[in-house]
Amino acid sequence: MKKYFLVFVLLSTMFSCEEDVKIDFFEENIESSKDADVSINFPKAKGNKTVSELINNTIQNYIISQTNLSEDSLTNLSIEDAVTRFNTEFKNFKTDFPESSQKWEAFIDGEVTYRSPQVISIAINSYLDTGGAHGNTNIRFFNFNPNTGELYTKNDLISNIEGLSNTIENQLKENIKSDSEEPIEDFFFGKDFQLPESLGYSDEGLIILYNPYEIASYSQGIIEFTISYNDINSFLNIN
Template sequence: MCPKSHSFFIIFCLFVLASCTEKKEITFSEQNITTPNNTIVDINIPKAEGGDNVSVLINESLNQFVETALQYNQEEPSQGSISENIDNFNTEYINFKNQFPESVQEWEAQIDGEVMFKSPDIISISLSSYTNTGGAHGVLVITFLNFNAHTGELITTDKLFKNTEEFISFANPYFNEEISEKEDMYMDPENFILPQNIGYSPDGLILLYNTYEIAPYAAGITEFVIPFSEANSYLNINGI
């Protein structure tokens, strides 16, 4: 093989190798999920496109969230698909109306999601679930799901930090500032604990406590943001 041909062969091999190892960026579309007889459930969540294993795992986690959010009977949860749970929710409402025809109570379920943050290493998705099944008021729950952008696997909250205890000490003053003018908090600022929901956003790291987590219903959701410029040194995956 002549030197010129040899060089061409090496360049060709390097090009093929780069093409094989190049990571395809995960993209998302919005999907509305319903069934033919559905009248009270509205679902709009992101869908990871591509069909590769990363997209499949992300979509499985999103679908599982929706299935759980639609569980009317938490003591006997259904193992069905989203469509089955939508129909079950509608059926439970019909049964309720048949049992209490004089009731003016309307049931509803609204589940929405959005991609809050996406980088080559992490994807954060916010999911809000509002259900009203006849109580004094509906229940709104916001959930952050953080995914490893390389594998599609969920990242648990404790895996976000290099040292969780150090991050707690660091984040405590931000929490104290957020609640400084609030009353009737369940949590003593001196015994600060992290919320279940921590996610990445364009503005920084969001820490969010849902209704009833640390305060009465009237206080609503409590959240605060820590800029990445201050939080990155505590994180296993840096934000922008």
């Protein structure tokens, strides 16, 4: 009887831990159009307090940094504070250049692209236009440990960087060859192949995404493709 009791206690502890680290997401929306046009949508974690706070702080700090036009590192700001600051910068711009018809824009949209017991992947798409020839678009993936809320590093995710790099490079070359509209003649600006700044997970496979200027000129836009997990599982620590 004592043996069965111990088993029951262990199982109860395991199930309790699973409940503790359960994380759900809801959408947060912040909009402002009185001064600059600002629209920010992002997934906000809820559930285990420690885990959800780590995830939320990482996402919110990144969003704040995307609206920061100064070289200062902003700390202890909310996203609402960052929007107010962005609007103030725009009003200062209008004061200095009253003849300009430019209205600043900041559009940020985030979504959970993948969830499993091993990884939560969130993509944040940012578009900022504060004048110039064109606005700037940037997409970044954040891969979280669902049990701790901490960000995985590339070394956490990848067991064989050389093997994965070779597979991605071959696929990239195939995609470039098949692009008959505007093929890239000199990607990475003459440098050796490089992994993208961030990799994302989806149900279909690993998302490979290069932002403008990361691999080619702005006119090439974002270069994105997905590699099936079946082709790269042997190179990954986390599938």
